[in-house]
Amino acid sequence: MQFKDQLGFIGQHMKRNKLRVATTILAATMGCAFLIVLASVGFGLHKTLSDDILENRTVTKIEVPGKEDSDSVITPQEAEAMRGIPHVKAVAERSRPQAEGEARLGERSAYADLVFVQYGNEEKAGLALSDGAMPAAEGEVLVGYHFAQSLVTEEEQENAAEGEELDGFAGSLVGQTFEIELKPFEGEGEPVIREFTVAGVTEEPAKDWMMDSSIYADASWSKIIAKSLGTEETPREVLVYADELQYVEGITEKLKKDGYYVYSVTEELGSMNMFFTLLKAGLIFVGTIAILIASIGIFNTMTMAVTERTREIGVMKAIGAQPKLIQRLFLMESAAIGIIGTVLAVIISYGISMLANWLVPMIVMSSLGEEETGDFNILISVIPWQLVAISAAISIGVAMISGWRPARKATQIDVIQALRQEL
Amino acid sequence: MIEINTLSHSFAIGKKGNERKIPVLEEITLHVKQGEIAAILGKSGSGKSTLLNILAGFMVPESGVVAVGGQEISSLKESEMADFRLKNFGFIFQSFQLMPGLNAFENIELPLKIKGMKAPERRAVVEKLMMEVGLSEVASHYPNELSGGQQQRVSIARALITNPPVILADEPTGSLDSETEQEILDLIRSLNRNLGVTFVIITHDDEVAGIANRQYRLHDGKLVKGVQRHAI
Known part of the structure; x- marks a missing residue:
């Protein structure tokens, strides 16, 4: 029998028992919808938390604070080797002086977070400016977007303590020269005072809540200032940037294998993914119970269909229908209930x-x-295509299993007994 | 065409382990030539329906040989038998056995659908046959909208639609009035004459058996008489 004719055949039978078939489809629909909606809560919460993690940090950034086997710093050669790893966009090396700093511009002052960087690598890693240009001359630095705001007078500081908002430095900082006083954290070394000129201001951070008040000086200053302070040069913090998020996991694994302490977004997501995978599997399992309950309805409907159509099955067998065809027609009918329901x-x-x-x-x-x-971006329910595929497979699979026994029964119908049945 | 040799069959009654066998067919031997109309006559309980069921492959005999067109059918598997029936047999039943959810056209078309013929081809074949048996006017009518005679014509057309060499008819006029009975018998006769189809008719009615070239009479499971009335 042609497939199209088989479809027509089951369509005719379903039409003849509209109400019974409709209620069975309703039960299958409710079971499958329950499974999808229940599991979608797991998917929704997972997505909400993943998005939260991904939104609040640079996802392609891999932090490499040091090496596992010793307290030794990451050498420039090692940092260079990291640049050779496939899909590494940039490797930025940063360090800070072992001193507390204060920046002063006229009567204004601010806490100075001095960071030694390599401008070229920072640019490759995505550093962009909102004002000015990259430092070209000695003594030129970049300042963070919020640095101007953090430069306040004593009067402003007192007012801020009473609840007033800080205005900070008004106007452009580009071209302004300010001094930094650095006092070593340990020892009794003399404070060091240096003057720097602002060449550029970094771009505003992507998130409203992020503040960038740092002063970015060239890495060559690291040694000079350490010597002046009488302290040791601090270990470099290395930041590896991947081309795209999909490569972060691979680069992280490679760095770990090479013996580095590594921290990336994939590490954070890894443990959370495991928890949510288990949660989603649990929810799908609970949802499947609803489908199993619906399958009782399908079993009943198909058993009744076979009983009612005993004579017709007998006629079909008498005129030469293969038992396999009879079985297939009934299995298709139960699958159709499953498919429509899904x-x-x-x-x-x-x-x-x-x-x-x-x-x-x-x-x-x-x-x-x-x-x-506002920022309350919680997703209660998310239905990815994978959930639809899993639910459809379970729902249609269970519908077909429910129809299996009645379909087998149909093939075993005795032609002579069937033909004796009254109309 | 049909060879039945020393066919015997019995039914077991009673509980398992304590069964009693009742013979229904004993040592039946009969032959039907191609293009003949053979009538198997007998009273109720004579074993004629059992004989038809064995011949159709609905039942496996205890002993004996049943061959149709040279093919021994009692050894065929269920699926092979289904295929054999589709290609070699057409069935006419006393109670017509039409599908109530299908109209006359669709009922006649059913064996072709099972055979896997495509719709346009089917349509042409069914329309031609419906015209031949005088059913074109009622093609879209459902069985409950047809008279007994019309229903039996649909049943005959369904039996003929696959061009089988043999038609097995079980009391084909048993549910019809005498006038319609005559019409159906005339139709069988003309189909036999024009198409050369072999008919095996099970009946208790001498008048129905009257159209046969060859008559066999069964009594208590035994063949009591085999008469060739007239050649084809």
Whole structure:
């Protein structure tokens, strides 16, 4: 029998028992929708937390604080070797003086977070400017976007203590010369005072809550200042930047293998992914129970269909239908119930998911007394295609298993007994 | 065409382990030539329906040989037998056995669907046959909208649609009035004459058996008489 005719055949039978088939499809739909919606909560929370982690940091950045086997610093040669790892975009080396610093510009002063960097590598890693240019002359530095804001007068500082907002330095800092006084953390060395000129100001950080008030001086200053302070040069902090997020895991593994302490976003996501994988598997398991309950309905419907159609099956067998064909027709009918139920369930689940994602944050906000959801970007439910595929496979698979026994029963019908049945 | 040699069959009654066998067919031997109409006559309980069921492959005989067109059928597996039936047999039943959810056209078309013929080809074959048996007017009618005679015509057309060499008919006029019975018998006769199809008719009615070239009479499972009334 041609496949098209088989479809027509089961379509005719389903039409003849509309109500029974419709209620069975409804049960299959409810079971499958329950599974999808339940598991979608796991997917939603996972996505919310993953996004939170990914949004709050530079995802392609891999921090390499040191080496596992010793306290030795990462040498420039080792940093150079890291540049050779495939898909490494840039390797930035940073260090800080072992001293507390204060920056002064006229009557304004600020806490000075002096960072020694290699401008070329920082540029490769994505450092961009909002004002000015990269330092070209000796004594030129870059300052963070919020550095100007942190330069305050004593009066402003007192007012800030009373709750007033800090205005900081108004106007452009580019071309301004300021001095830094560095006092060593340990020992009784004399403070060191140096003058620097602002060549450029870095770009505003991507997130509102991020502050960048650092002073970025060339790495050559590291030795000079350490000598002046009488302290040792601090170990370099190495930041490795990958081309894209997908390569972060591979580079992280390679660096670990090479004996470095490594910390990247994939490390943070790894343990969380494991937890959510287990949670999602658990939710899918619970949801599957609903489908199994629905399968009882499919089994009943198909058993009744076989019983009602005994005479017709007998006629078909008498005129030459293969037992396999009879079995296939009934299996297709139960699969059709599963497929229709799954399609409806997917549509309904997407609807419920959208409604939940719209409604739940509103309810939470109103319960917290807030009007706007603002940065509250929580996703209650997410339905990825993988969840749809898993649910469809379970739902249709269970429907076919439910139809298996009745279909077998149909093939075993005795033609003589069947033909004796009254119309 | 059909060779039945020393065919015997019995039914077991009673509980398992304490069964009693009742013979229903004993040492039956009969032959039907191609293009003949053979009638198997007998009263109720004579074993004629059992004989038809064995001949159709619905039942496996205890002993004996049943061959159709040179093929020994009692040794065929279920799926092989289904295929054999589709290619070699057409069935006409006393109670028509039409599918209630299919109209006349679709009922006749069913064996071709099972055979896997494509729709346009099917349509042409069915329309031609419906015209030949006088059913074109009721093609879209469902069985419950047809008279007994029309239903049996649909049943005959369904039996003929795959061009089988043998038609097995079980009391083909048993549910019809005498006028319609005559119409159906005339139709069988003309189909036999024009298409050369072999008919095996099971009946208790001498008038129905009257159209046969060859008659066999069964009594209590035994063949009591085999008469060739007239040559093909």
